[in-house]
Amino acid sequence: METDDQPAELCPICQAELAWPDGGDCVVCSGCGQQLSVLGQRAFARAEAAFLSARESLGRGYWTGSGRRAYTAKARPDALPLAPDVVRDLQQAYAGLHAAFGLGLPEVQLRAGVEMMAEVMRLLAPRGMASPLETEYWIKMAFGLAARDELLSLQQRLEHSKPAAGLLQRVRLRLRHHQLYVISTRLRGQLQELERAIGFVERPKVGL
Numbered sequence: 678m679e680t681d682d683q684p685a686e687l688c689p690i691c692q693a694e695l696a697w698p699d700g701g702d703c704v705v706c707s708g709c710g711q712q713l714s715v716l717g718q719r720a721f722a723r724a725e726a727a728f729l730s731a732r733e734s735l736g737r738g739y740w741t742g743s744g745r746r747a748y749t750a751k752a753r754p755d756a757l758p759l760a761p762d763v764v765r766d767l768q769q770a771y772a773g774l775h776a777a778f779g780l781g782l783p784e785v786q787l788r789a790g791v792e793m794m795a796e797v798m799r800l801l802a803p804r805g806m807a808s809p810l811e812t813e814y815w816i817k818m819a820f821g822l823a824a825r826d827e828l829l830s831l832q833q834r835l836e837h838s839k840p841a842a843g844l845l846q847r848v849r850l851r852l853r854h855h856q857l858y859v860i861s862t863r864l865r866g867q868l869q870e871l872e873r874a875i876g877f878v879e880r881p882k883v884g885l
């Protein structure tokens with residue numbers, strides 16, 4: 678896998694070319710004006726490369742390298758061992774994402790980062806290689822972000838739907854909106870409790 682520590686050469690938001698400074702902590706994109714942390718971008722690039730490498734290996738089969746006891750019909754896939762290079766990649770992705778969250782990322786990378794983290798934890802946790810509480814946290818966070826997106830898009834549809842639109846459709850939209858609102862509120866509370874239990878200092882700053 679890619680091991681050089683270079684951050685992306687294009688802005689993650691507008692894809693403009695970035696001129697990385699020789700020294701200094703951050704770069705400002707000439708295209709969109711976004712300020713990017715050099716270390717944050719490096720950590721994210723490292724995590725993303727490791728994650729993609731793990732995904733690629735997993736695409737070729739989960740259980741390579743685990744020898745004679747690699748696969749039995751009775752074993753649940755979640756309990757089967759992962760190849761050592763996959764574990765290393767997943768752990769590197771985990772560490773890189775933690776570092777990147779702490780250093781600050783733009784929203785688009787935070788979102789991608791939370792989804793990657795949830796996937797990493799889903800693979801490591803059933804094998805006893807990740808904390809169950811933290812796994813629950815990242816999976817709930819990814820779920821909460823998806824619920825928030827749907828809520829925002831429903832809000833827009835409700836605001837722009839004309840009175841002539843079918844009453845039934847508006848009632849359905851309102852019901853779904855209410856459901857999502859309740860789910861999101863509950864999730865926020867659960868995430869806060871989990872944060873306290875885990876003792877997080879580097880919560881990704883997503884607007885949840």
Ligand SMILES: [Zn+2]
Nearest residue numbers: 688691706709
């Ligand atoms: Zn930009």
